Amino acid sequence: MFATVSQLQRAGVMGMNYRNIACLFEHNPRHRYPLVDDKLRTKDLASDAGIPVPPLYGVIEIQRQVSHIKRTLAPLKSFVIKPARGSGGNGILVISGQLHGFYRRAHGGMLTDHDLQHYLSRILSGMYSLGAQPDRAMIEYLVNFDPVFSSITYQGVPDVRIVVYRGVPVMAMVRLPTWRSRGRANLHQGAIGAGVDIATGVTREAVLANRIVAEHPDTGVAIAGIHVPYWDLLLQTAARCYELTGMGYLGADFVLDKAKGALLLELNARPGLNIQIANRSGLIPRLKLVDSYVATPCSLTERVGFAKHEFRGS
Amino acid sequence: MINRRVFLVAALLTILAAAIFAYKVVILELPLGPDAEIDTWNVEVRISFNGSDGPAKASLYLLQTEGHYEVIDERFISGDYGLSIRQLTTNRKAVLSSRLASGQQFLLYRATIRRLARPHELEVTKTPEVSAPELYGAELAAARNVLESVHRRSADVETLVSVLLEELGSPASDDNILLLLDRDRSVLERANLATRILALAGISARVVHGFALQRLARSAAEVHWLEVFNEGQWLRFGVANAGQDIPDNYLPWWRFDRPLASVEGGEALYTRISVTLDTLPARDSARGVSKAERSAVVGLSLLNLPIETQALYHVLLTVPIGVFLLVIMRNVVGIKTFGTFMPVLIALAFRETQLLWGIVLFILVVGLGLAVRFYFDRLKLLAVPRLASVLIVVILLMGLISIISYKLGMPRGLSVALFPMVIMTMTIERMSVVWEETGPREALQQGAGSLLVAAFAYLLMNIELLRYFVFVFPESLLLVLAMTLLLGRYSGYRLTELLRFEVLGREP
Known part of the structure; x- marks a missing residue:
């Protein structure tokens, strides 16, 4: 029923207090929050940088x-x-x-x-x-989503979330709307999250209300093993958002449109912790790895390369 | 994660708290807990009236050492009023006078009294004279009838008085008493009538006015009883309880049919008495430490504030404890609540309603408010008018609940009025948004979480020892502050996260 503190520590699970103190206070400057909290400003920022967004x-x-x-x-x-x-x-x-x-x-x-x-x-x-x-x-614009996820989505629009720590993509998941979430892609509203391997962009089993599920509850189709299209582009774009916003810890949400390709939907300065459950692994070891790596400034490609190398087969 | 500055500030606060605490305990020898033997009260009388731009003279009866009570200190705060104190046969009276009183006038009388183990005996030299009562015509005849009927049913003076008081107090009394009492059946009126009827029988009796001493009364109500002279001593008879002995905590103050305070050359006289049990160590008052010394001892303490303000701080100082509990519940346990401080404010309201009633009333108001709020949602109102409408409904609901519970003979329901209505409104608003967006489960969960924290906070804030402690040693709140600061840097798991991430802990 309960995990012990040492079990979670061994798994490197990040709790809410740790996120607030070690990630938000340390890496997200207060004055930059409005850039991310206001979706219109995020949109402007992204389009100015040439990142495609929903019109x-x-x-x-x-x-x-x-x-x-x-x-x-x-x-x-x-x-x-x-x-x-x-x-x-x-x-x-x-x-x-x-x-x-x-x-x-x-x-x-x-x-x-x-x-x-x-x-x-x-x-x-x-x-x-x-x-x-x-x-x-x-x-x-209402996204006409890429058919890749249509068999594992019930109404609504699935999206891809990538958590970026100090410019390095550290964890990703697809969020799939369900009947229970009434078409919304937020986990706390009943959507299910499936972890995505950073190195390959392939999905694994999903999590529904803290339980691991192999098939979408409404469509009955297996969730694992789907290759997320535009994966490299998504990683690159997510990593770029670090320079764009100056936020050291953020979640980038993308939707995949049939015609327009990968679109940046919004950024989140306080991304939730359920992504750890979706990936069945804790964030802390990955953040520590990034901390030891980012001592010297490095380029976008280097950071994405590092992520694809280090977070393989997760 | 370790933030040295936070630790430093917390350490300094702890040292400061410990130092002040040690000084108070070791040097000043303040007791660590509420001492059961303490029997010192502060009694304060505030008088205010409107001067009429001319000379004014206010008179006030004073406390005096008698029976179980001894006056150990008294003082006046009366500005430039002249003061003279006169000892009358059974009363002490102060006359405060001023040549020119204009505008509102304030006078304050403060006395410290203590309960004695062995009572002072009133010295009685001779039997007091009984003068003929002011009863004429029909009233005189009625009084005679009452006396006669009571006389028949009694054996001696003591039983006579008891039977008389019982007769006067029973609601179905005969026509004679109805005539005499008219419609005013108050304790005071009955006591006055009893003295007059007893005077007819040649028995000397007088009304005593006083107050019930209690832990804390911001505005104490007068109580009245009867003293009857019999065989060389004054016997006491309760009037409210028809001739039984009076409670031990009744403090005699003044006698005969007169008000506590009166004023000449002023109008709109207003008097208010407050009583508090003093938290000073009993031995200080027993030794009769002089005023100057005592005020030096507690010079920097809340105990030196006016009694009414003290009563306020008794409550206020428990709030940090509740807030600290809230921090633990939210950041260490991980219970979600509506609004950051809402549970603590609800816990304060629980003090008046008591826990069970408080929870019932809270659920009633929020539940009904929520129903109305959902209806308002269909009317498609703008945010501020909608919030205002919900607030109005909340107040109406509170009034309605008070009325209904009063009619049903459950006076506890009246205390619903003490709920912080704005907080209730915001709770209803937030709950309905969560309900709509995330579903009733989450909304009810958070509602229950808030109530749970409020209940815990109430139980904690109501521990007598703790309340005494923070009041006498407010520096302990520095320690609470230090702990709260440290919790501000707590980066460990919340208890609920152990459940939430259980699946991750299971992985090899």
Whole structure:
């Protein structure tokens, strides 16, 4: 039922307190958080650096814009509405189509203009943002995800998370939406996470609510052994985010689009710890390895090469 | 991970706390725990009135050494009022006077009294004279009737008084008593009437006014009883309990049918009495340490503050202990709570409601509030108006619960009013967001976690010894601060993580 402290220490598991003290305080400068916490700023930063991101259709900043939302949305077939400063995947609304003036939600149900306006107002009022600050709502391209994961995804969009420590990708996983997560890719909302081998980009078994599962609970298809496309590009891009943001410990979330390839969805300055369960291995030994390696500044390719070499077969 | 500066600050705080503590214990010899034998109380009377731009004269009855109680110290804080104290036959009276009193006037009388093991006996030289009572016409006839009926059912003075008081106190008393008491059946009124009826029988009786001494009363209520002269001594009869003996903690203060304080040349007179059990060592008061010495001893202590402020700090100083527990629960155990300090504030409210009732009331308010909040969600309101609406509903709910529980004869329900309503509102708000986003399971889990921490905090903050300790030795809070700082650098696992990462611990 319980693991002992020494068991976890032997496995090198990183706890919440350790993450906060050793990673966040040490490597993430306070003044750089806004770059990452505000998805719009992250988007700007990434596009300026030439990193592909999901196209932005519009930003709703003030209540007045909310009333004209119909005009903004009319030409769009499908789209995603999300709070710019939302946390933990909260407040994301996926619209997969429009029909007779109704909006169809991705995981079922129709919304009226009125519903949508209320939803936008709630985002603006800061209901989903960190510390309930007033927020902006962004209307974004709905990813048409790469068929590679379609057999192991139930609704929603699967994404790839790579945790980067001091510029070196240290751990990765794919997050697969389930019926329980209502199409969302966040583990604490019921999605399942499958570890990805940093060296090869191949998935392994997944974790659902702290239990190891071999097949997707809704589709019944084996999760392990799938090769994540664009893997090298993903590692490179994730590692670049270190220079881009100056954050020494971050999680980079990517989606794979059928037409547009790998897109950087968002960055996370406080990535969760479940990635360790998905990979069935602790983060601390890897971080220590990186600490001993990054004594001298080194290039992007060197760092990715180091990661692929050291974190093989995990 | 080891942060030297944190350790240094924590060490300095610990040394400082230990030094002050050692000084107080070794040099000042303050007792380490609440001493059961301590029997010293501070009694404080605050008088305020509005001066009428002319001369004003306020009179106040003073405490005096008699029976089980001895006055060991008294003082006035009365600005530029002149003071004269007069010893009357059975009362002591202070007259405070000023040539010009304008605006609101404040006077303060403070006395320290102590309970004696052997009571002072009142010296009685001669039987007091009994003057004819002020009863006329129908009232006189009614009083005679009452006396006659009581007389028939008694054997001597003692039983006569008991039967009389019982008669006056019983709700279904006869028409004569109804006529005499009119509609005011208060203890004071009954006591006054009893003296007049006894005077008819030639028995000397007087009303005694005083207060019940207790640990802490910010605004003590007057109590009244009767003294009846019989065979060379004054016998005491409780009026509220119809002739039984009065409780030991009743402090006699003044006698006869007069108010504690009165004022000439002023209006809107307001008096308030507060009583606290003093935490000074008993032996100091017994030795009769002089005022100057005593204030030097506790010069830098909370014990020197006005009694009402002391009472406030009694509560405030336990908060750091609750907060420390909260830090442990969140960062070492890993229990999730709504809002950082919400459980401690709820724990403070539990002090008034008691634990079981507190939990029931909390669940009731939050549960009903949540239901209303979900309905409001359908109305699609903007955030601030919605929050405000929930706050209004929370207050209405609290009022409703008070009314219903009062009607049902459960006065504990009244204390729901002490819940911090803004905190309750925020709890409802956060709970509903979590409910919607992550599901009811997570919301209920966090709600239960908050309640659990609140209950623990309440139990900890209510340990008598601990409360005494932090009040007399507030420097111990420096130690709490030092430990909290150290916990701020705790990078070990949380207890709940041992469960969460169990699967990783199993790996070879």
